[in-house]
Amino acid sequence: MGIVSEVSVATAPTRRAHQGRTRSIGVIMGLIGLFTLLAFGVGSGMSAQSSLTFNPVNLSGTIPWHVGTLTLSTAWTNIVLALAMIALAVEVNLRLPARGVMVRFGVVAVLFFFSLLLWAARTGGPAPINFVNLTAVLVGSSALAMVLIYGSLSGVMCERAGVVNIAIEGQFIGGAFVGSMIASTTHNFIFAAVVGALVGGLLGLILAFLSLRYLSDQIIVGVVLVTMLGSLSSYLNLQVFTPFPQYNTGNLAPDLPIPLLAKIPLLGPVFFNQTGFFYLMIVLVALVSFGLFRTRWGLRVRAVGEHPKAATTVGIRVIGVRYVNVIVGGAIAGVGGVAFMASQGQFQPGYTSGLGYIALAALIFGRWRPSGAVVASVLFGLSVYLADNLQTYQIPVPTEVLGMFPYVITIAVVSGLIGRVRPPAADGIPYQRD
Amino acid sequence: MRLELRGITKRFGSFTANHRIDLTVEPGQIHCLLGENGAGKSTLMNVLFGLLQPDEGEILIDGEAVHFTNSGEAVRRGIGMVHQHFMLVPVFTVAENVVLGFEPVKSFGRLDRNRAREEIRHVSQTYNLEVDPDAVIEELPVGIQQRVEILKALNHNAELLILDEPTAVLTPQEIDALMEIMRSLAASGKSILFITHKLKEVKAIADVITVIRQGEVVGTAQPTDSEGDLAALMVGRSVNLTVEKEDVTPGEVALEITDLVVRDDRGLPAVDGLSLSVRAGEIVALAGVQGNGQTELVEAIAGMRPVESGSIRLRGRDVTNATPREVLDAGLGHVPEDRQLHGLVLSMSVADNLVLNTPRRAPFARRGSRNLGAVAQNAGELVQRFDIRTTSIQSPVASLSGGNQQKVIVARELSRPLSFLVASQPTRGLDVGSIEYVHRQIVDERNGGLGVLIVSSELDEVLALGDRIAVMHKGKITGVVDPSTSRETIGLMMTGAHAEES
Numbered sequence: 001m002g003i004v005s006e007v008s009v010a011t012a013p014t015r016r017a018h019q020g021r022t023r024s025i026g027v028i029m030g031l032i033g034l035f036t037l038l039a040f041g042v043g044s045g046m047s048a049q050s051s052l053t054f055n056p057v058n059l060s061g062t063i064p065w066h067v068g069t070l071t072l073s074t075a076w077t078n079i080v081l082a083l084a085m086i087a088l089a090v091e092v093n094l095r096l097p098a099r100g101v102m103v104r105f106g107v108v109a110v111l112f113f114f115s116l117l118l119w120a121a122r123t124g125g126p127a128p129i130n131f132v133n134l135t136a137v138l139v140g141s142s143a144l145a146m147v148l149i150y151g152s153l154s155g156v157m158c159e160r161a162g163v164v165n166i167a168i169e170g171q172f173i174g175g176a177f178v179g180s181m182i183a184s185t186t187h188n189f190i191f192a193a194v195v196g197a198l199v200g201g202l203l204g205l206i207l208a209f210l211s212l213r214y215l216s217d218q219i220i221v222g223v224v225l226v227t228m229l230g231s232l233s234s235y236l237n238l239q240v241f242t243p244f245p246q247y248n249t250g251n252l253a254p255d256l257p258i259p260l261l262a263k264i265p266l267l268g269p270v271f272f273n274q275t276g277f278f279y280l281m282i283v284l285v286a287l288v289s290f291g292l293f294r295t296r297w298g299l300r301v302r303a304v305g306e307h308p309k310a311a312t313t314v315g316i317r318v319i320g321v322r323y324v325n326v327i328v329g330g331a332i333a334g335v336g337g338v339a340f341m342a343s344q345g346q347f348q349p350g351y352t353s354g355l356g357y358i359a360l361a362a363l364i365f366g367r368w369r370p371s372g373a374v375v376a377s378v379l380f381g382l383s384v385y386l387a388d389n390l391q392t393y394q395i396p397v398p399t400e401v402l403g404m405f406p407y408v409i410t411i412a413v414v415s416g417l418i419g420r421v422r423p424p425a426a427d428g429i430p431y432q433r434d
Numbered sequence: 435m436r437l438e439l440r441g442i443t444k445r446f447g448s449f450t451a452n453h454r455i456d457l458t459v460e461p462g463q464i465h466c467l468l469g470e471n472g473a474g475k476s477t478l479m480n481v482l483f484g485l486l487q488p489d490e491g492e493i494l495i496d497g498e499a500v501h502f503t504n505s506g507e508a509v510r511r512g513i514g515m516v517h518q519h520f521m522l523v524p525v526f527t528v529a530e531n532v533v534l535g536f537e538p539v540k541s542f543g544r545l546d547r548n549r550a551r552e553e554i555r556h557v558s559q560t561y562n563l564e565v566d567p568d569a570v571i572e573e574l575p576v577g578i579q580q581r582v583e584i585l586k587a588l589n590h591n592a593e594l595l596i597l598d599e600p601t602a603v604l605t606p607q608e609i610d611a612l613m614e615i616m617r618s619l620a621a622s623g624k625s626i627l628f629i630t631h632k633l634k635e636v637k638a639i640a641d642v643i644t645v646i647r648q649g650e651v652v653g654t655a656q657p658t659d660s661e662g663d664l665a666a667l668m669v670g671r672s673v674n675l676t677v678e679k680e681d682v683t684p685g686e687v688a689l690e691i692t693d694l695v696v697r698d699d700r701g702l703p704a705v706d707g708l709s710l711s712v713r714a715g716e717i718v719a720l721a722g723v724q725g726n727g728q729t730e731l732v733e734a735i736a737g738m739r740p741v742e743s744g745s746i747r748l749r750g751r752d753v754t755n756a757t758p759r760e761v762l763d764a765g766l767g768h769v770p771e772d773r774q775l776h777g778l779v780l781s782m783s784v785a786d787n788l789v790l791n792t793p794r795r796a797p798f799a800r801r802g803s804r805n806l807g808a809v810a811q812n813a814g815e816l817v818q819r820f821d822i823r824t825t826s827i828q829s830p831v832a833s834l835s836g837g838n839q840q841k842v843i844v845a846r847e848l849s850r851p852l853s854f855l856v857a858s859q860p861t862r863g864l865d866v867g868s869i870e871y872v873h874r875q876i877v878d879e880r881n882g883g884l885g886v887l888i889v890s891s892e893l894d895e896v897l898a899l900g901d902r903i904a905v906m907h908k909g910k911i912t913g914v915v916d917p918s919t920s921r922e923t924i925g926l927m928m929t930g931a932h933a934e935e936s
Contacts, residue, residue, distance in 0.1 A: 295543040303523050303534055310521035312485065314535025315506015425524070 019096050025416050026092035026101075029108045033085030036112055040119035041079035048074040048122040051131035056139065056269040067265055069131065074122040081115045102365060102416050106379035109409050113386035120393040127393040137385065138270045143343040144355070145381025146274075146281050147172070150336025151359025152366060152373035153281075153288055157329030158204075159368060160292060161322045162305040162426040166222030167207055168333045169356025170229035171200040175337020177233045180347035181240075183251040183338075189276060192251075193338050200334015201327045203229070208326035212319050215430040226356070234349040241347065253277060253342035277339035284332065289370040301325060305424035308431045318431050354407065358384065361410045367421050383409050435495060435512055435593035435625050436461055437482075442491035444477055451477040453649045454491070459594065464616060464626045466640035468633075468668055470865045472836065474649035475629045476518075479596050482627075483515045484508035506535060514587025518599040520579050522586075524572035528565055529554055532586045557589050561622075563615065576723075577608040584615065594625040601635060605723050606893065606925030613639050631668070633661045634894075669866045677873045677898045680881055684901070685714035688854050688885030689735070694744035696727070696734045704730035706909030707744070712854070717876065717886040718914075719900030721893060723928050727909040728889045729771055732858045735887075736768045737761040738776075749853045762791050765853030769843055769860050771889070773836075777843045780832035784824050785813035787831045788846050812849075820845035821871070837868030844875055855879060858889040873899060893921060 054067040085108045092101055117137075120127040151168045158165035175196035183192040203225055210216040241248040253275035261272035292298035301321055303311040308318040333356070340355070341347055362380050366372025387405035395402065437459040444452040451474045459465045469475045480486040482493060484502030492499050495511055502508045505515075515521075522531045529550040538549040554567040563581050571579060580600060587595055597616070601609045616639060620626055630636060636643055636657065643655040645667045653667055666672045689712040698704035704727040712718045722728055733739035735746055737758040745754045748764050756764070770776035778787050789798045789809050797808040813827040822841045824834055831842055840860070847855065857876060861869040876899065880886050890896050896903055897917055904914045905927040912927045 294545060296537045296539050296545055297543055299526075299530060299534060299537060299545060303526070306525055307521070307523045310523055310531075311534070313483070313505045313515065313517070313521045315504050315509060316535055317504070422525075 021416065022096050022101050023093055025105055026089050028412075029092060029105055030086055030089035032108055032112050033082050033089055036085060036115050037079060037082035040115045041075055041082050044074040044078065044119050044122050045124070046073070046075050048124055050074040050077065050118040050122045050125075053131050053133045054135050054266055055133070056135045056273070072118075074118055074125075078115045078118060081111050081118075085111050102413050103375065103379070105413060105416065106376075106383070106409075110379065110382045110386070113383060113390070113405075116390065116395065117386065117393060120390070120395050126396055129393070135266055135269050137382075137389075138266070140389070141378075141382045141385035142270055142274070142278070143381075144385050145377045146278050147336050147340040147343070147355055148359045148362050148377035148381055149281050149285065149374055150339060151333055151356050152363040152377055153284055153370060154200075154329040154333035154336065155360055155363035156288060156292070156368060156370055156373060157325050157332060159363065159427050160305045160424055161301050161325035162308060162424055162429065162431070163208065163211060163322050163326050164218045164222065164428040165204070165207060165326060165329055165333075166219055166360065167203055167225040167229075167330075167356075168336075168359050169352060169354065170222075170226035171203050171330050171333035172337035172340060172352045172356050173226075173229040173233050174199040174203055175334035176341035176347050176352065177236065177337075179338030179341045180248045180251050183342065184247045184249060189253050189338075189342060192342070193277070193280075193335050196334040196338035197331035198334070200337065201331035203334070204327040204330020205323075207330070208323045211430060212322055212326075215432065218428050218430075230350065233347070237347065237349045248346050250345065251342055252345040253339075275339070275342060277335070277342060280335070281339070285370050285374055292370070302424070305426055308426050322431070355384075358406065358410050361414045364414055364417060364421060364423075368423060380406070380410065435459075436497070437513075437594050437625060437627075438494040438497075439478075439482065440492050440494065442478065442481060442488045442493070444474075444481055444486060444488050451649050452481065452488075455646065455649075455651055457644055457651070459625045459627055461593075461625050462620050462623050463641045464620050464628055464639055466636045466643045467627060467629045467646065468631065468636055468643055468655075468664065469629075469646040470631055470668055471863045472865070473646050473668075475646060476598060477649075478646075479515065479598055479627075479629060482508070483513060483596065509535070509587075509590045509592070512591060512593035513596065514584075514590060514592025514594070515596040516580065516583040516587060516598065516600055518602060520583050522571045522579060522582060524570075526571060527567065528569050528571065528574075528582050528585075529567040531571060531582060532567075532589050534586075536590055553589055554585065557585055561585075561588060561615075561619065563588075576603050576725075577605075577611070580604070580608075580612070581615075592624070594627065595619065596627045596629070598629045599631070600628075601630065601632065602891075603724060605928045606921055607929060609635070632894075633664050636664065637661065665866055671867075673866045674870055677877060679877055679901075682715045682881055682883075684716040685883060687711050688714045688749055689887060690745075690747040691731075691735075692745045692747075694731070694734065694746065695742040696730045696739055697742055698727075698730050703742070704909055705734065708906075708910055709744075710904055710911055710914075712885045712887050714885045715880060715883045716901045717880050717888060717899050718902050718904055719888040719890060719896040719917075720904050720906055721890070721896040721924055721928060722906035724891045726906050726928075728858070728891075728906055730909075731906075732768075732771065732856055732889055735761070735856055736766065736770070765851060767847035767850075767852040767855040767857075769840075769847055769855075769857035771858035771862075773839055773843055778831050778839060781830055783828045784817065784822065784831050784834070784842060785809050785827040787842050788813050788816055788849075790846060792850060816845040816849055819849075820875075837864045840864055840868065840872065844872055848875060848879060852879070852884055855884055855886045856889070857886065859891065860888065861890075861892070861895060869895075893924065896924075897921070 049071050052070040088104050088108055092104055117132050119125060121130055121132050123130060154168050155165055178199050179192040179196045182195045183189055207221055207225060210221045211218045255273050256276055258272040262268045292301065300316050304316060304318050304321045311318050340352060358380050362373050362376035365376035384406040387402060390402045391399050439455055439457040442452050442455040455478060467475055481488045484505040484507055500511055529547065532554050533550045538546040540546045551567045558564055563585055565578060565581055565585065600612060604612060616626055640657045643657065645652050645655060647668060647670055655664055655667060691708060691710045694705050694708045695703055696705035708731065720728060730739055734741050737756050737760065741755050745752060748766060751764055753761050753764055774780060789812060792798060798805055810827060817824065817827060820841050822845060823838050831839060861872050876886060888899050900917050902914055903917055903924065905912045905924060907928060907930045912930060912932050
């Protein structure tokens, strides 16, 4: 990524240079904790109570278990959460850990939103509903996390081979649009996924062709593709989906419960009662991770992304590897777009609202590793979901301001990372054989 | 392996980089390819290694014509190459680098790391080149990285080893070790093609010497021929390899550096408590292996890099952490290490580059507008005085050869009143003729009473120019010695040994 070009190995003095920043991140975490303590803890009044429920909305009829409602003192729960946040802040300030600072920051952000929900849903609070459904929160955010994981996996494929794919957002849009059309007409999500992959792969091919053949700036080509797809999908939406709404409806992918496992309280609905897209995502994470770090293919891909000339001298076809990876990466993002559409039920112009870019942030946060990208996507998914749902709790803050939250967190997290993580050395640099 | 090149021609557009080159390397032979920078050595090697395709001519291995479309094919036919800039992935381990492209695999395309380690241990033992297969490349010293490059070639069963300017980054001791490796490889029957422009090395190791100039073979020579003869063949005319210096009594201290600490881009202290003084009318040459803080030291003097602690004084005036403008105003002449990055604006004309550090001053500018007549007049004079070969003073400086680009910088820096001159790698990449010229200019300035600090990774240059030689290692001066000191001693000091110990 261009934005983290000034990077370095974490050597002792470098670490010292980072300590100032680590300390200020710790201070911010502490301030958030303090605010939570005063506003949502002490500030919610000692008599107020909040309820947590655990019963999945869509499984309630068929599950054999029914976990009762947990009613908590809002003030005390939030005080405990706030103290946990402050403890993390203190730990960061005292130990100045070299790694994992931003993960701790992400945890504080998630705790903050959770605490805010409890505060809003307390008795006498502003929310029209007076409970928080933890299972629904986890299931809802898992859908977002899944889309982010598809996106960041796409990024891993491309950037490990040395091509920056900033067009993930565009591949999401393309996948979502054709996915809805195919799913509506064939009622088959496998067809939809295949066509989504083709569209994503085609966009990857365009990116690869322009940046590998004509050595165009990859960032610019990527942004142009996103802009083009945004406008094109709006236009086609107006021309096709508005007059023929039957081509863009009823596309919620069915949940495929895994026998027995799906019935585990809390974990079951989150992990084992998901759509096919969710299970496919898990398989892809495992495949890409195994492929990159355990196989001959992966060694060659990483060599191409780190030192393409060295790869050339041992007979590896750099350009060929890059084409394949960018096209496959595009296809993965395309399926991600279909998955997003299938979690929303239909296509709407502009509704990916920058998820593709957040996926890129998750990729950096996850240090260009599939496993890291999963952790990052889960944190980002939770905070995006919680921030989105603050609106239903009628928090007395303008919705537009609430809508900024996920992006503010993304900026905070990624800027906190700059200088700490090292992208593939040849990432984004066009390669020419002499 | 017997390698024969017949009539190899390679053109880039209208430029002929190699013209009808014939060359034969016999088994067990160390064959030197001698030529100046830009003579076409690297192009020829890239053709031989399959990175480029020749326009004419053929390559024969043991009498059989071969045609390589990529270097993997060359490697399979037993050609191994040790590149000047190592072709190693810094974040990979030794084992991963050595097997890259020829990886042992298990089922499902999984890497067989144990077998890779075994292969490396085997080759290491066979050729007595010890290295830890699990070490990460970027953590290894340069000499060991080069050993990994050689191992990589041998692991692919190379019968012919091409070494492209392999000594540029090595200390004299490492160079000796490399020569030893080359001799033992040749003794075991490998053919070696050794590319260099350093005459001493050629004489020390070659069995046969082929000299190329401007893309053509101009003759063969024997290692017993004198350096002067070799240089004449390489350059095309007789050259003066020694710099004649008159005795000058140094004056007062011109540059004084005290306890200087400067950090590199990674935040590491690259200059670490360095003290050095240079007097007027003397040349101090700073020797050292690249990457020991010389770059950062010069950048700090020139105001291009912040000083963490310590001080720099130019003629008694404190210029610690001064801006480049202030340093220039204090009369510092600076020939930067990377002329294309810091010395010139390539797309601008020769005339503009010649006033790059004084554009706002009279007579080149008045009341904020430029006086182009004065700029052109200045350019005309300097082009003549410094013998800059250009089609016009308005030609972009990018169109000039490396030697003439360097002359533009030298002309610019020396054409105004100076209080001190810092020249970093002043002759890197220049042909012998230009080197002679630049050296003459520097010595003339010193004779005129200027203090000069030369930074060079070429020991020959350091020995030829320096009135005193300061040796730098890991950000510190390990000693200041007389130019009559032996190369071995200076080499030891470059590895950190102090003058009195060695």
